[in-house]
Amino acid sequence: MNVGENCTRKYQTIMPSIEKNGEKMPDWLPVFNDEMADFWSGEMLWNTTLTSYTTFRVGGAAEALVFPRGVKELSQLIQGLRKINVPWHVIGRGSNIVVSDKGVKGVVIVFGHNFSSRQIVEESADLVQIKVEAGHSLSGLVNWSVEKGLSGLEFAVGIPGTIGGAIVMNAGAWGEEIRDVIVSVTMMDEKGNSITRKRDEIDFTYRSWGEADSMIAVEGVFELEKSDPARIKRRCQDFHESRKNMQPQNKPSGGSFFKNPPGGKSAGQLIDESGLKGLRAGGAEVSSVHANFIVNDGSATAADIIKLMHIIQQRVEEASGISLQPEVRFLGWE
Ligand SMILES: Cc1cc2nc3c(=O)[nH]c(=O)nc-3n(C[C@H](O)[C@H](O)[C@H](O)COP(=O)(O)OP(=O)(O)OC[C@H]3O[C@@H](n4cnc5c(N)ncnc54)[C@H](O)[C@@H]3O)c2cc1C
The missing domain is CATH 3.90.78.10 (UDP-N-acetylenolpyruvoylglucosamine reductase, C-terminal domain)
Structure with missing residues (x-):
């Protein structure tokens, strides 16, 4: 569970039950409205079912759901929530989570298309480095790299989810994993500060990036190799076929x-x-x-x-x- 270390303290009950336009609202809404004005002006969805935010398609409602639009907004949100002691949790495409039927207390931060830029940051005769934000879809990056004749992410064909989720889970298949293609990851701590760590400074293990639960993956730099586009396509097709035959x-x-x-x-x-x-x-x-x-x-x-x-x-x-x-x-x- 991704609850910031210092924000796990239960928030105080302000009122037993609050409603807005007939919707049940979290009891921390008044303090949120009072305190967050200085921190954050983005939009929030209240009391929203998470069923369609996970590939399992189960689970109750999040007290609040938010889609950050960039690092600055995310940092402001984290600082504000920390100040008012409201817990937060981060998800991408929800392709590796089981959400409780009782729903989720606090704010669920969803990384999606509002947080999904992609930019080539370095290029040599053989290699290309791309900086990709956490909400970018993994399959979108695979497709882009195939189009550009860049090799390294073929193993990820058919793995759903976001770049952030893939980094945190160290997603992998066919003996390869995200660690093999990552150069560095920029992450945000529970105080809203960003830090960048190189691959060797991150303790990637099997299906984990080894960072504290409170750490948020904000963007990753990937290194891919220029290669024969036909070969890359063939590898992708082979992996895709194998997946189709082996998985429901x-x-x-x-x-x-x-x-x-x-x-x-x-x-x-x-x-x-x-x-x-x-x-x-x-x-x-x-x-x-x-x-x-x-x-x-x-x-x-x-x-x-x-x-x-x-x-x-x-x-x-x-x-x-x-x-x-x-x-x-x-x-x-x-
Ligand atoms: C049909 C199917 C096939 C799959 N095949 C594979 C496979 O071959 N290999 C494989 O490794 N996985 C596979 N998965 C699992 C899943 O797709 C991967 O783990 C994926 O990388 C998760 O990404 P996500 O964005 O959906 O993360 P989510 O499911 O949303 O989150 C997963 C975890 O990461 C955390 N998280 C997500 N984003 C961030 C962020 N930006 N910062 C901090 N924490 C974050 C969440 O809190 C949660 O703990 C498969 C899933 C499905 C449904």
Whole structure:
């Protein structure tokens, strides 16, 4: 859960229940209105369901939802929320999160097209460096690099989400990951200050960038290699085909649910060998195509997904002695 370290303190209850135009509003609205005027003038959506902001398509409402338009606005927002002790959480495309049915307290900051510039910052005979903001879509960057004949991101074909999410999750496939192509990341701390770290200063590990939960990825610089466009296209097509054959299509999910345990068998193999393909909890189901995908049949709640997760963990541990750890992140589960 991405709650700034110093903003986890519960905000005071100002009023038991506040409504505006018939909508339930968070109890911190008055203090927000009073205090934030100096910090921030952007727009906020109140009491908004997050279902359509996640690929699992489950979850309750965020007390407030905001789409920052640039680093300055983001910094002002963070400083203001910190001052009034309202927690915040950051999401991109929501392709790796399970949002609680009870919703999310505080402000959910969504990185999207308002925060998605892309700019070539260096070019040599062989290499190109591109600076990309956190809200840029990963697939958009892959498509752009294919068009330009730049190699390095082919592995990411078919991985949904934003650049920010890909950096934070150190997204990867086919033995390659974001760490391999990143030069530096600019991040914002819980005080609203930006710092840039080079790749070697970031502790990337399997599906994590190793930074504190309160840190926000603001932009990344990627280094790609000039290469034969036909070859790049072919690699992308091959990866795309493999994905189509191996992963469930057209059913909401969060991608691979569990991390692969170190060495030995993959999470999918362990779940499959435990005989769990097709197992259900309410509307959540272990995909019959890829056992490490929990899919939503359209009627699942977040609680169904969590229930199924626990059953899988228990059954795999009984069968193999291995404790599976989720790769997906959880939002709103206090
Ligand atoms: C069908 C499908 C296939 C997938 N295949 C793969 C795959 O092959 N490989 C792979 O690695 N992943 C895969 N995923 C998982 C997911 O797409 C990646 O993890 C992706 O990088 C997440 O990006 P996002 O913008 O959706 O992040 P979100 O899901 O919105 O967020 C993920 C986490 O990152 C945090 N976060 C997001 N943006 C920021 C930011 N700017 N600053 C700080 N924290 C942030 C969130 O708080 C959350 O903890 C797949 C998912 C789906 C649905």
